[in-house]
Amino acid sequence: MAVIPVALGGRSYEVRIGRGLLERAGEEAARFLRKRRVPVVADAAAWNAHGERLTAGLAAAERELALFQTTPGESAKSWGELARLTDWLLAEGVERGDHVLAFGGGVVGDLTGFACAILKRGCGFVQLPTTLLAQVDSSVGGKTAINTAAGKNLVGVFHQPSLVLADLDTLATLSPRDLRAGYAEVLKYGVLGDRGFFDWLGANDKAVLGLAPAALENAVATSVAAKARIVADDERETTGARALLNLGHTFGHALEAETGFSDRLLHGESVALGMVLAARYSARRGPMDDGEAERVSAAVDAAGLPAEIAALGLDCDGAALVDRMRHDKKMDAGSLPFVLLRGIGEAFLARDVDLADVAAFLDEELRAH
Numbered sequence: 001m002a003v004i005p006v007a008l009g010g011r012s013y014e015v016r017i018g019r020g021l022l023e024r025a026g027e028e029a030a031r032f033l034r035k036r037r038v039p040v041v042a043d044a045a046a047w048n049a050h051g052e053r054l055t056a057g058l059a060a061a062e063r064e065l066a067l068f069q070t071t072p073g074e075s076a077k078s079w080g081e082l083a084r085l086t087d088w089l090l091a092e093g094v095e096r097g098d099h100v101l102a103f104g105g106g107v108v109g110d111l112t113g114f115a116c117a118i119l120k121r122g123c124g125f126v127q128l129p130t131t132l133l134a135q136v137d138s139s140v141g142g143k144t145a146i147n148t149a150a151g152k153n154l155v156g157v158f159h160q161p162s163l164v165l166a167d168l169d170t171l172a173t174l175s176p177r178d179l180r181a182g183y184a185e186v187l188k189y190g191v192l193g194d195r196g197f198f199d200w201l202g203a204n205d206k207a208v209l210g211l212a213p214a215a216l217e218n219a220v221a222t223s224v225a226a227k228a229r230i231v232a233d234d235e236r237e238t239t240g241a242r243a244l245l246n247l248g249h250t251f252g253h254a255l256e257a258e259t260g261f262s263d264r265l266l267h268g269e270s271v272a273l274g275m276v277l278a279a280r281y282s283a284r285r286g287p288m289d290d291g292e293a294e295r296v297s298a299a300v301d302a303a304g305l306p307a308e309i310a311a312l313g314l315d316c317d318g319a320a321l322v323d324r325m326r327h328d329k330k331m332d333a334g335s336l337p338f339v340l341l342r343g344i345g346e347a348f349l350a351r352d353v354d355l356a357d358v359a360a361f362l363d364e365e366l367r368a369h
Contacts, residue, residue: 002221021167022053026061032099043104046130049173077146099124105131106138113144117159130170132182136223151327181268195345248274254324272305282340318362
């Protein structure tokens with residue numbers, strides 16, 4: 001088992017990565033489970049595939065499970081579902097010293113973390129991420145949120161988990177599409193800050209996506225370690241270091257909003273396409289070489305992820321997508337910082353981006369390639 005510390009002083013915790021962790025969940029999380037009855041928030045996919053394993057893992061530590069199942073998909077990150085969940089937690093008698101288990105993908109982690117942050121002004125939670133995207137990204141770092149009509153993740157708080165248990169066995173039940181979507185976040189760590197990891201993924205992408213044990217564990221552990229370092233340096237995204245983790249997200253969130261936060265474009269797919277757009281826009285502005293930008297595009301395409309915005313068949317223009325970006329939570333005094341690239345492994349935060357130029361660039365991309 002790999003153990004990655006997230007060093008945040010009194011809010012520090014561990015990310016434990018390995019196999020069979022659900023069967024040991026009660027033992028691994030024992031010090032956080034004060035009561036016999038343990039509230040678990042799960043999505044249907046995680047529960048149907050691995051619910052028996054988690055139930056057995058808690059029973060082995062003489063705990064019983066109380067289950068709340070979320071509504072399917074991104075729609076669970078809503079005001080209505082947040083109200084339904086908090087009412088259930090209150091009915092379960094959850095106290096400020098208790099911990100709730102978030103069992104599933106990133107949607108469950110975001111929703112559960114937010115509910116725990118506001119319940120009685122804050123209770124604890126443990127992340128049990130069951131998708132690749134959640135294991136390498138959303139379960140680590142304490143960002144919790146719901147979506148609104150204006151955009152994605154616009155209402156939320158920072159609330160760190162007390163423990164993350166990333167059981168690699170859960171990834172075997174993912175659909176190929178969901179696995180690829182998670183791989184986009186793995187690739188992101190190489191593109192933004194680790195050229196050596198990017199090159200390693202280029203040689204090992206098929207092994208990772210094929211769930212080869214050694215390659216998979218290395219990919220997950222390297223990704224988590226990268227995020228843990230950045231979060232420790234800039235927990236609340238105040239210095240700019242953590243903002244680099246948003247590589248691909250400004251473009252990607254606009255595309256998600258344009259497609260209605262639907263299965264038409266999964267979050268990881270939007271991040272992959274957003275990285276390509278960020279690389280190409282970086283080349284357009286000058287810091288990045290055209291060939292480097294196309295290496296990013298080729299890596300995304302080789303993983304079976306969308307690399308061309310024109311292929312989405314969107315009924316909009318660049319200005320409409322930029323209007324989506326204006327609701328981005330990173331807007332500051334009317335300007336929007338973009339994570340751009342000087343080269344692979346060299347991300348930086350650009351605060352002087354002309355949104356009219358971004359719209360013109362997107363118009364070109366909507367027609368090209």
